[in-house]
Amino acid sequence: MTFKVFIDGRHGTTGLKIDERLALRPEIEILTIPETQRKDPVVKAEYINKADVVFLCLPDAASKESVALLAPDNGHTRFLDASTAHRTHPDWVYGLPELNGGQRERIKNARKVAVPGCHASGFIMLMAPLVAGGIVPPDYPASTYSITGYSGGGKEMIASYEEPASLPEAMKSPRFYALGLTHKHLPEMQVQTGLAYPPLFTPIVGNFAQGMVVAVPLLPRLLSRKITPADVQACFAEHYAGEVFVKVMPLDAAAVLDNGFLPATACNDTNRAEIFVFGHSEQILLAARFDNLGKGASGAAIQCMNLMLGVAETTGLAV
Incomplete structure (x- = not known):
């Protein structure tokens, strides 16, 4: 099975690392906006809504703007936000699987996960x-x-x-x-x-x-x-x-x-x-x-993505 992934902010440090790690995985199709259109909200909305997973590697305000581009009837796209915007928000699950006995399952079932700082x-x-x-x-x-x-x-x-x-x-x-x-x-x-x-x-x-x-x-x-x-x-x-x-x-x-x-x-x-x-x-x-850049950022994000997609948690990650 192939999963469509969109990295919003892939030119930043965390986005580049996520892109680098996922490029090696055959089951992942990375959706890439043409450079001339990456700041166009209409085009961005199109990419967000056709992705299975969206990584938000953006400043806080921009992350919130991207989440708002999700279509009301979209029931499949899931977010992983690497910004500070949603880490204490009640509608977002905190992306540290090892936090407690139930956190891994919460991440697995979540639509919106906030990657820890x-x-x-x-x-x-x-x-x-x-x-x-x-x-x-x-x-x-x-x-x-x-x-x-x-x-x-x-x-x-x-x-x-x-x-x-x-x-x-x-x-x-x-x-x-x-x-x-x-x-x-x-x-x-x-x-x-x-x-x-x-x-x-x-x-x-x-x-x-x-x-x-x-x-x-x-x-x-x-x-x-x-x-x-x-x-x-x-x-x-x-x-x-x-x-x-x-x-x-x-x-x-x-x-x-x-x-x-x-x-x-x-x-x-x-x-x-x-x-x-x-x-x-x-x-x-x-x-x-x-x-x-690993457990502190891109590695943590991919660990959560693996759980959300139902693949082995260690896929693409070195121990």
Whole structure:
């Protein structure tokens, strides 16, 4: 069986990666608007309404405009939105199959799926099981920081790192950003974990193309009961048991570290996320490592598409 797929915004970073991955799959027919017509809403509506799946790789406002082009009597086209526009919208299913026991089935049956943000994916994979399991209370004052490759910033940021003959000195070191503490991923971080308040979130961009680590510090003295790193690791192991794309690392992670370091790039070009727990009785550090262009973007979108189309979830994705 052949499935028709339209990538609205295929020239952006996420769209290009989705296009690249799907081009290798014989059961997928990619519908491509002629370059001269790609901004014509009438033509775009035609492509959206004849597709089985539409990926929206657009700014928020443009994503909403494209969804509005769906014909009222269209009962077959399904959307996967990679923008921030619908990640907390009640009519859209959040596209993280590993979120809880029923999420995979919800995605499978959905007409509209919101693909998670990259930073949000790591935070939610770490915090959602702990809140659901009663380890972290909903009113916990959560904080998180994340280091990511510059590809997560889109074409403009990629160009700023890759086009200069000599990189400015200030760009050679990791750089904090979004220091107004109002990052666009915060709403989904709060809603999808069940926290009463958004976390304090500080992202960092590094001088490398792709890969990321999202870290969450925990203070056991502020938790609802006495908790050890082993308890947290066991909670993750139970929650993610049987998951193909989420791997819970051993509590003694020395063997999988790089001389005691945790590089951000080890999961690049896969759809794998690795969960780590570090610490002692007074302080615990959680970390999620994955490819910001894989499980953090295009890989997650394709994983959800596979579920929606009823094909093997791992099709076209490296573990």
